[in-house]
Amino acid sequence: MTSCWAIWERRDKAIFEDGERRADLVVRRVRDLVNEMEGRGSLEEVVGVRGVAEDGGGWRRPGDGVVKVNVDAAIMEGVGVGLGAVCRNDRGEVEWCGVEQGSVAMVPEEAEAAAILHGLKEARRINNRKVILEGDCSNVIHDLQLKRKGRSSIFLIYTDIYALCNSFDFASFNWSRRSSNKVAHELPHLRPWTIGSRRWLASIPLDISDVVRADFDNISI
Template sequence: MDLTDNSCPRCANCVETCLHVVRDCGWVEGIWEELGVDVLQGSGCGEVREWAEAVFRGSDMRECGVFMTGCWAIWEKRNKVLFDEGEWRGDEVVRRTREILWEMEGAIEGREKGGGRKTQEDGGGRWERPGAGWCKINVDAGVAEGMGTGIGVVCRDELGSVHWGVAVQEERVVSSDVAEALAILQGLKEAKLIWNSFCRAREWRKG
């Protein structure tokens, strides 16, 4: 695959942007339909964050979880095909999304029953929720010539509920290690902003 070509490698109809990858490409229509998420909400939005906010406003907590997990699985599949020369199979994305959701639910169920985190050997998931009253931040990054570096950050609590998420697109192309480091840095920056806002609000209430 020619990494200098910034057209969509699936439909080849237009330039591949982050929004095109997860919403506008015809290849993902069947994926969202199978997952039962109405991604046409906010279809007029031109930015990923604006579109996600529109979907969140019209969805319940479970649908928001499916939506965010589906976006991640689509992006993961895109990177695997682009760099590992796999196949564009929507059914694999749907299955991957459901597996991740099942893993999260299994980890939560195991903790609620007093069994702690379920391991892969136990048939459980890889995601371990934080302790009560804490949140966990997960980050990911992807790199492609002609598109730059994409960074994703998501914050979830001990129930697996999403508190906030951030997507950042940079024009520069870096190595995968540097991209992961940038994602971690972005996660720390966002966490600091949230914490500072919390501290200011607490001081305001005291005053």
């Protein structure tokens, strides 16, 4: 399945973006996807080429006066897509969290981009002004850091993200390891599955309280 996804993705990019139909790019993408699923990050992140990988510590605090919004997505076969976001301040305290669940069909990277857009929308709704968006999908984060543009469907989501960033005094994108994104990873799977958006202010769903507590105990400065 991973190989099929990588082949389809390379075909899509070849048609709509760079025109390169190279087998080595497919092989490299398969390796990156497997590394991500195993929590190791892509090859570039493992060796530090992109400069966005963190050390093996837990969730890291943002700077003073900045909030960090961790996001993640989940594709539930035969059900739909879940998007999760959790916002914590510079003391590591949860300011809000939210989940959006729907029956729309998306490929994995589109869902990850949609989760970032969801997180930004919630941050604007709460009136956070300085925001770091953090997720564990390296390719999407890297695209957004470079402000990449293109004609395939994921770039429509990117365009909305770029436009929404203008609503903040400061907004940036950061990659994190799966181990540092545990709370956001749990939110999209929240039961019962409810079509629409749910949010919690200064609180968390009871189902993930243990994850939040364990994550807080491992916060890195």
